[in-house]
Amino acid sequence: MKNNYGKDILRFILLVTIQVLVLNQIDFGGYIDPTLYLLFILLLPFEVPGWLLLISSFFLGFSVDIFSHSTGLHAAASVFAAFVRPGVINLVGRPAEYEANLKPGIADMGFRWFFIYALLIVLAHHFILFSLEAFRFEEILYVLLRMIGSTAFTLLFLLTIEYIFMRKRH
Amino acid sequence: MRHILAFIWKYNFFFLFLVLEVAALILIANKSYYQAAVLNRATYGVSGNILNTWSGVISYFRLRDENLQLAGDNIRLRQQLTRNQSATDTLSIAVMDTSGGIQYRYTLAKVISNSTNRRDNYIMLNKGRKQGISRDMAVINANGVVGTIVSTSDNFSWVMSVLNKHSKISGRINRLNQMGTVVWQGGSPMTGTLTDLPAHVKVKIGDTITTSGFSHIFPDNIPIGTVRHIELNKGDHFYTIHFKFAADLNSLGMVYIVKNLYQHEQQELSKQVIDEK
Numbered sequence: 001m002k003n004n005y006g007k008d009i010l011r012f013i014l015l016v017t018i019q020v021l022v023l024n025q026i027d028f029g030g031y032i033d034p035t036l037y038l039l040f041i042l043l044l045p046f047e048v049p050g051w052l053l054l055i056s057s058f059f060l061g062f063s064v065d066i067f068s069h070s071t072g073l074h075a076a077a078s079v080f081a082a083f084v085r086p087g088v089i090n091l092v093g094r095p096a097e098y099e100a101n102l103k104p105g106i107a108d109m110g111f112r113w114f115f116i117y118a119l120l121i122v123l124a125h126h127f128i129l130f131s132l133e134a135f136r137f138e139e140i141l142y143v144l145l146r147m148i149g150s151t152a153f154t155l156l157f158l159l160t161i162e163y164i165f166m167r168k169r170h
Numbered sequence: 171m172r173h174i175l176a177f178i179w180k181y182n183f184f185f186l187f188l189v190l191e192v193a194a195l196i197l198i199a200n201k202s203y204y205q206a207a208v209l210n211r212a213t214y215g216v217s218g219n220i221l222n223t224w225s226g227v228i229s230y231f232r233l234r235d236e237n238l239q240l241a242g243d244n245i246r247l248r249q250q251l252t253r254n255q256s257a258t259d260t261l262s263i264a265v266m267d268t269s270g271g272i273q274y275r276y277t278l279a280k281v282i283s284n285s286t287n288r289r290d291n292y293i294m295l296n297k298g299r300k301q302g303i304s305r306d307m308a309v310i311n312a313n314g315v316v317g318t319i320v321s322t323s324d325n326f327s328w329v330m331s332v333l334n335k336h337s338k339i340s341g342r343i344n345r346l347n348q349m350g351t352v353v354w355q356g357g358s359p360m361t362g363t364l365t366d367l368p369a370h371v372k373v374k375i376g377d378t379i380t381t382s383g384f385s386h387i388f389p390d391n392i393p394i395g396t397v398r399h400i401e402l403n404k405g406d407h408f409y410t411i412h413f414k415f416a417a418d419l420n421s422l423g424m425v426y427i428v429k430n431l432y433q434h435e436q437q438e439l440s441k442q443v444i445d446e447k
Contacts, residue, residue: 020221021220021221021224024283024285025228025283025284025285028287031357032287033287033288050182050183050186051182051183051186054183054186054187054190055186055190058190058193058194061194062194065197066217067217067220067221067283068283068285068288068292069292069294069328070288070290070292071197071198072193072194072195072196072197072198072199073194073198075190075193075194075197076191076194076195076198079187079190079191079194080187080191082187083183083184083187083191086183130289132198133288133289133290134289134335134356136335139289139356142289142355142356142357146289
């Protein structure tokens with residue numbers, strides 16, 4: 001089977017650019033820190049090999065880190081998000097074998113599927129990101145508030161973008 | 171051995187995850203010591219140039235505010251000129267040597283990247299080692315304190331914003347001349363916290379907090395903020411005071427980097443005192 005990752009590479013570059021040049025420069029209030037670049041991990045095809053998923057996620061996080069003076073932080077969170085992805089897919093339902101050309105987006109899998117899939121991965125990512133960032137147990141409440149606020153906004157962004165660029169399969 | 175390899179291969183997804191996660195954690199842990207030397211040089215060139223070009227584009231949208239701020243700055247400085255003061259003291263001698271006794275040197279820099287929504291916020295400036303910028307210099311703008319330089323490359327520097335959990339600045343309630351420590355507890359980028367202020371002093375809402383001048387980094391009397399909310403729990407010996415930052419950290423354009431020309435001398439002296447003990 002021929003794998004074509006051209007679109008994914010393009011998405012990688014585009015998402016990191018938007019993240020560091022636009023989203024990171026806008027203030028949404030202290031508790032909200034939307035991370036749009038997660039869309040890359042979400043939209044990688046179902047059949048992506050594990051090593052590629054992990055390594056590309058590491059570099060995704062690392063690229064964002066370079067631009068925000070937070071070396072390792074986003075990389076750690078992204079690798080964790082990539083790690084839970086296969087488990088999350090199994091949990092919310094993997095498409096049957098004969099539908100091999102389906103993609104993990106709203107267009108193919110439906111809104112409900114994508115919403116739960118995205119929610120779980122975003123939560124995993126944000127939990128690691130904000131815990132590592134604060135790194136103090138006394139700030140657990142602050143971490144939770146940031147997690148909830150940011151998860152809501154990240155999901156909103158992800159679903160909006162996914163809807164805008166959705167192409168119905170004929 | 172073959173079994174171990176087979177085991178690792180079978181769970182290669184998990185082991186690769188472990189390796190990458192540990193690599194990321196090492197990067198986080200060694201950030202302050204190691205990254206400064208090695209990673210910076212490799213990454214600043216690329217990220218600095220991109221951020222610089224981008225800020226050149228968006229800075230046009232803020233020219234109006236920037237001009238107003240600079241005009242305000244000019245007026246304040248004009249008022250401080252000695253020739254505007256009436257000479258009532260007949261004993262005073264005009265000091266002709268304007269370079270003598272200068273302790274601080276200012277460098278103008280442009281903010282090319284800024285964040286306020288993280289727990290640890292950093293700001294990137296378009297001046298670096300080649301322009302004489304080094305670690306532990308103060309960064310202020312026309313309105314107040316912004317942060318401290320933490321690392322530099324040839325042409326860029328990173329500032330640890332006051333919105334950072336590692337930021338600790340010696341502050342003073344100006345009216346009472348009482349010292350405290352300025353920190354940021356996260357949350358709103360408008361509000362900071364003053365701790366270590368003894369509970370017997372009478373703080374009022376609206377009091378101004380400025381730098382104390384006791385650090386080797388910040389000059390004396392730079393505004394930090396104004397008191398908004400005073401907290402004193404029963405049994406506490408110190409206040410927790412929430413204040414509004416004087417500088418709007420979310421809309422920084424041009425800032426001044428302040429070099430303390432006597433910093434080295436002061437540090438040497440304090441080191442001697444510590445050694446004495």
